[in-house]
Amino acid sequence: xxxxxxxxxxxxxxxxxxxxxxxxxxxxxxxxxxxxxxxxxxxxxxxxxxxxxxxxxxxxxxxxxxxxxxxxxxxxxxxxxxxxxxxxxxxxxxxxxxxxxxxxxxxxxxxxxxxxxxxxxxxxxxxxxxxxxxxxxxxxxxxxxxxxxxxxxxxxxxxxxxxxxxxxxxxxxxxxxxxxxxxxxxxxxxxxxxxxxxxxxxxxxxxxxxxxxxxxxxxxxxxxxxxxxxxxxxxxxxxxxxxxxxxxxxxxxxxxxxxxxxxxxxxxxxxxxxxxxxxxx
Amino acid sequence: xxxxxxxxxxxxxxxxxxxxxxxxxxxxxxxxxxxxxxxxxxxxxxxxxxxxxxxxxxxxxxxxxxxxxxxxxxxxxxxxxxxxxxxxxxxxxxxxxxxxxxxxxxxxxxxxxxxxxxxxxxxxxxxxxxxxxxxxxxxxxxxxxxxxxxxxxxxxxxxxxxxxxxxxxxxxxxxxxxxxxxxxxxxxxxxxxxxxxxxxxxxxxxxxxxxxxxxxxxxxxxxxxxxxxxxxxxxxxxxxxxxxxxxxxxxxxxxxxxxxxxxxxxxxxxxxxxxxxxxxxxxxxxxx
Numbered sequence: 001x002x003x004x005x006x007x008x009x010x011x012x013x014x015x016x017x018x019x020x021x022x023x024x025x026x027x028x029x030x031x032x033x034x035x036x037x038x039x040x041x042x043x044x045x046x047x048x049x050x051x052x053x054x055x056x057x058x059x060x061x062x063x064x065x066x067x068x069x070x071x072x073x074x075x076x077x078x079x080x081x082x083x084x085x086x087x088x089x090x091x092x093x094x095x096x097x098x099x100x101x102x103x104x105x106x107x108x109x110x111x112x113x114x115x116x117x118x119x120x121x122x123x124x125x126x127x128x129x130x131x132x133x134x135x136x137x138x139x140x141x142x143x144x145x146x147x148x149x150x151x152x153x154x155x156x157x158x159x160x161x162x163x164x165x166x167x168x169x170x171x172x173x174x175x176x177x178x179x180x181x182x183x184x185x186x187x188x189x190x191x192x193x194x195x196x197x198x199x200x201x202x203x204x205x206x207x208x209x210x211x212x213x214x215x216x217x218x219x220x221x222x223x224x225x226x227x228x229x230x231x232x233x234x235x236x237x238x239x240x241x242x243x244x245x246x247x248x249x250x251x252x253x254x255x256x257x258x259x260x261x262x263x264x265x266x267x268x269x270x271x272x273x274x275x276x277x278x279x280x281x
Numbered sequence: 282x283x284x285x286x287x288x289x290x291x292x293x294x295x296x297x298x299x300x301x302x303x304x305x306x307x308x309x310x311x312x313x314x315x316x317x318x319x320x321x322x323x324x325x326x327x328x329x330x331x332x333x334x335x336x337x338x339x340x341x342x343x344x345x346x347x348x349x350x351x352x353x354x355x356x357x358x359x360x361x362x363x364x365x366x367x368x369x370x371x372x373x374x375x376x377x378x379x380x381x382x383x384x385x386x387x388x389x390x391x392x393x394x395x396x397x398x399x400x401x402x403x404x405x406x407x408x409x410x411x412x413x414x415x416x417x418x419x420x421x422x423x424x425x426x427x428x429x430x431x432x433x434x435x436x437x438x439x440x441x442x443x444x445x446x447x448x449x450x451x452x453x454x455x456x457x458x459x460x461x462x463x464x465x466x467x468x469x470x471x472x473x474x475x476x477x478x479x480x481x482x483x484x485x486x487x488x489x490x491x492x493x494x495x496x497x498x499x500x501x502x503x504x505x506x507x508x509x510x511x512x513x514x515x516x517x518x519x520x521x522x523x524x525x526x527x528x529x530x531x532x533x534x535x536x537x538x539x540x541x542x543x544x545x546x547x548x549x550x551x552x553x554x555x556x557x558x559x560x561x562x563x564x565x566x567x568x569x
Contacts (some may be wrong), residue, residue: 002393002472003401006386009442014408017416017423024419031422082307087300093307095555097314102547102558104501106519107540111317114324114336114533122320125337156314161562168563217412220503224522238414245418246508258415269410 018262024255031249044256054257057228057235064151064236065215072155073207076162081196083163084170094167098160105157109224112153116140143233146226150234153221158214162207169203170196202276209272213265237261316342318544325351325541329534336533351538358528359521359539360513367433368517372499375437379495380488382442387450388476392462402451408444414504421508430509436517440499446491449564453487454480490561493554500547518543 025045028038048054083094100108115122116139124136137145173196181191197204219238222228228235228243237257245254319342324332326344329351335341355361390402420439429435457480465479481488503519510516522543525536551558 002385002389002476005382006389006442006447007401009382009438010405010408010444013420013439013442014411014416014444017420018411020423021416021419024422029422031425078306079310082303082310085303087303089307093311094559095552096311098559098562099318099548099551100314101562102497102551103318103544104503104519104547106501106503106522107321107543108317110522110525110536110540111321114536115317115320117336120333120336122316122337122341128337156317160314164559164562213412217414219414220501223503223507241414241418242504242508246421251418251422254418258418262411262415265412265415266410 021255021258024252025259027252029252029255031245031251040252044253045260047253048256048260053232053235054237054240056232057237057240060147060232060234061216061218061236063147064154064218065212067151068154068215069208069211071151072159072211073162073204075155076159076207077166077200077204079159079163080166080170084167094163097163100157101160103157105220106224108153108157109221112149112156113140113225116149118142140226141230143231146230146234150218150221150225153225154218157221158211162211165207166200166203169200173199205272205275209268212268216261216264216268321537321540321544324533324537327351327534329532332533332537348534351532351534352542354532355525355535355539355542358535359524361518361521361539361542363514364516364518364521365542367515368500368519371433371436371517372496375440375499376492376495378437378441379443379446380492383446383491384450384484384488385476386442386447388454388480390447390451391454392459393472405444405447405451409448413439417504417508424509431512431515433515435509436502436506436515439505440495440502443495446495449491450484450487453484457483486560489554489557490564493558493561497547 026039026041028035028040028043079097083090083097114120116124118124118136118138118141121139123139127135127137137148139145139149177195177199178191181195186194217238218236219242222234222236222239223242226234228239238261241254241257241261244257245251323342323344324336326347326349327335328346328348331346332341335343386405390398390405424430424435461483462475462479465475470479501519502517506517506520510520513521522536522539525531525539
């Protein structure tokens, strides 16, 4: 009886549409179309997997993940270590670093849109001033710099969240380990590599997996800022999915993308489980 | 004596780090995380015509000439108060309903022994893997067929029950000692009363945790409202900002005023309940 509302809602809004997505992906269903629905087998999958735009989007997700996962996790770990020190104002800094997390992504996007304007933006104003005008990228208007811009915005918005999770992990490390290490003459650097990192292992695996999954879900900031452009340079799997299913109304093809996407996320999660299992045994 | 002396000397000279490099690093990071928000605030209170000429220098951080009309403009152009009302209704109703549904489900999985609870728990864990985006398009098709588009409830219903939040409640309830509930049962409380009067007061931190995480998620939700709404009478705040891009003239003062009003309620809530925010995020990481 206690579980009934939850079961019904999960069934209706998660399980049913997911099963429906799998079914749709084998048909030729379109949104708001009078054509009769036909079973088309693996046609949609074939179409998606041979589509250059899809692979371009997938490669962008991989690129995004390859930069954001190490950079953001590293930055978050550094921030967590800094605010974990016994210094005054640590809590104030912790709050400041977390602040962008409560900023809605679409709002973050417009603020950065102005900051990254190639001619009038503050970022190029600053870069131009310190390099005497030598480095002034075109950011969102440039095929080369649009992805780095999306990456910077994402890190700005997300690093605080990971910092808090890593901070909780840091505070769980028994202080005696550091005392023992420093009695044995370990330097700060050695303490970091031989105490902090191994003790944080599970937290780090969790943070890295979550960041990887979020990297594959990348959508909001791209949709709000570039819609995948210029020239597909910021296109992602999720942008492809919404573009195909919603703008072009081909929900069967979009469902095939959704199923492929699910398989990728599932594999990432299983990889995490395997790593965590090793640790436990 | 000698041991006491040793103890004091050891205490007296801890490995003292110089603190200025730490403060320097903290300050540089704080600048990186704060400057976009300061720019937003300053521009919101600045005369529209002064924003772009100032935007590539330090003047971007000074609201001069000071001007409050952007807020009125933004409100008029984007139906901002209606959108804010929609956002508030959607978020508050979803979070309250979500807390009720996910906590009871989590409690059932943790405590009430029934035949299917083990496979059900595994099922819930498996469901956490399905991202909302993967079901958004078929769900859009379903709600279109039902004629549910352009309503407030279609923006709430899919987000009430959540396998992740159910799981967070489940692990919280599992950690509460069973003796208290057994005592309540011996005193003649049924499962509903036990849950309401005995378990709920103990579970306040779990409710705060899940409530905050869910509120953050709903308040910022963008994809689903874009898909299911076309009318500003039901749209939430994050979607409304597009009006300023798509309809000329592009007025940065209006945009920043709108951005400020979308963000400031969350920032105020965050500052007031900072401890809870931090704890809730930290606890969400314990899943790993």
